[in-house]
Amino acid sequence: MSPDRAASIRAAILDWYRANARELPWRGTRDPYAVWISEVMCQQTRVDTVLPYYARFMARWPTVEALAAADDDDVRAAWSGLGYYRRAQLMLKAAREVVSQHQGRFPDDADGLLALPGFGRYTAGAVAAFAFDRPRAAVDGNVTRLVARLEALEGDVMQGSGAQAVWRAAEALAPGASPGDVAQGLIEVGALVCTARNPRCGACPVAEACKARAQGAVERIPAPRKRATKKAVALTAVLWLDGGRVLLSRQPEAGLFASLWCPIFLEGHLEPDGAADEALRAHRLDPGPLTSTGQVRHVLTHRTLEIHVLRASNKAPRRLPEGMAWAPLDALTEWAIPSVTARCLDAALDRAERAKIRLTRRETRRTPAAQGSLPGLE
Template identity: 40%
Template sequence: MNAETWLAAADLPHFRRALLRWYRKHGRDLPWRESSSAYHVWVSEVMLQQTTVATVERRFHEFLSRFPDIDSLACASEADVLHAWQGLGYYRRARFLHQAAKRILEEHDGVMPSDPKTIRALPGLGRYTANAIASFAFGARVPILEANTLRVWSRICAMRGDPTKPPVSNDLWHVAEEALPRKEPGDFNQALMDLGATICTPREASCDRCPVSTHCRAHEEGLVERFPELPEKRAQENVDHVSVVIWHHRKVLISKRPETGPWANLWEFPRVERTDAENWTDAAWRAIRTYCAGQATLGAERKAIRHGIMHYRVHLKCFDVLLNEGTRLPDESTRWVEPEALTKLPFSSPQRRLVASVQESPSFQGTLLDESRKR
């Protein structure tokens, strides 16, 4: 079925009334809905990209207490913004948030524009986020299409094909726009999102509790589980990484990531990817020699961490190293810091677990005193 076929047969007034009536009774009580502030809406929508609602609920007010408005966010350093974003992942979002705040301050006198096209011109804001801000903060009659509403509309229209790509995605944007009521479009959009989050969920649709099941073609055909027809996810690859905690005069060496790529501009302990030709200690020595010159002692394994990033499952082993004689190689991206200062800098989530270990045991750990461990 396509969007036009469903729209031609749908009783839209009844559909809208039923959905909004359900929302007023069962809509989620979320902290960012306490205010219609465009800034609050914007921050929450960016946080909710690739991060669970439960996590954002815990972190939303914490972020706002540090950056209560666009001006404070724009005037902060990128390092401060990244530090406040720790634990939310996908740090590119925080950098775009910061860049967009600067643009709003420079070009819009620190006030979020209300026009969706103008909002969309800001760094990191796509069609969905721009429309969400315009709809929820300014009452604009514009559609939204994200994971929850995409699934809801795919099932309602029994839309065959990949809904994340044209032409199917274009059809879904069209039906989402045509279905909007003239009044309360923001509540209507929120209702669709809540319906997808609580009733029309990915694994199991509770059609018996759905306020618009009589309008749903997938439910009518008994094919709810079939939709949306998403492409198969790419299988994750296993990779091994090694980090070294290099100690010298009661300080540890840390390195700043490049401005592009994963974990851009975040700090980490020197890290390398282990090759098939290396064992774990070989990789650790390569990490040491990449960052330091002089005699060093490789200690015992401090911590093993497993985590995922993009299409990779990472097994990270962390070793302590004592730099007996020598120094770090000249590199502006590295510095020596005292363990207690580590929490003031932004680290990725897996590296923060290593930071916690260093702060719990702030000294060189577990030396195996055989000559093979000294080079």
């Protein structure tokens, strides 16, 4: 990109951003901790969903020192419903490293930030630009789409040479006045104007510079991604309910839903009065008669879980196997629970039981609803 073209696009983005940017709680701050938390939360997650999580998180852990000293389970519980739980684990690790190795101060350039756990090229660029006003590019999905259209980049721009071309163009736009605002402006124009479907070219601040528009190629750029077929995984979830509580099992520290509380998962679709019963006895549990209550299809990034839900309601055993615990239904938001747990529970409860949980939660004004059937959990 020529310096003149870069300067003219940058100036148009900056003017538009200053007049049209959404007011978001993390905008306008130069606190690298606040910028970082918002960026991690916003990855793969809609801004509307992030807002209440961000407010609660910052109220509870307002500084990197506070987060570094936090209990891992409390952070996981605060993250419940946001998905991609590895983000929370890496975030804690990075906070502890900033405190123990950098005296609580974030490195003020992208290269230093990149050395912290969980910091990729995007997060390092975003924190360097937004918090320290460094001339660094921050290329997320919105910027990729905008730049691909501005430069009329054909082919796959999400990986390989296509992605490198996007980064090169975004980096060419970074140097100059107010690089932090330019970087945020590119994201905002991508999110609000140069949208995936029906881009608002008539209201676009960089329409005159847009090569895809000039070529009549807006509809086909960027090229749609070839999506890998997701692997289907068959599971059986056992929801053991005893009065107002449910038996949950903590997942291992590595792997799917790492360290989070889930129903008892068994591999395969197991019949209630045969294989499922047998598998539970192998865990030294006697669930009594099992009832099949429904199916849950839970889509993850690389696989789809096809879950057969069984309900058990035998009397609670006196001793539980290690890693299992009874969770009170009216306090589930205080547990580190992924959305799949809420969905399986939803499938196991009858209508009256579900209504009771809702009532309890509204009365106690717990976490507001995200996206799932049970309030407070994605």
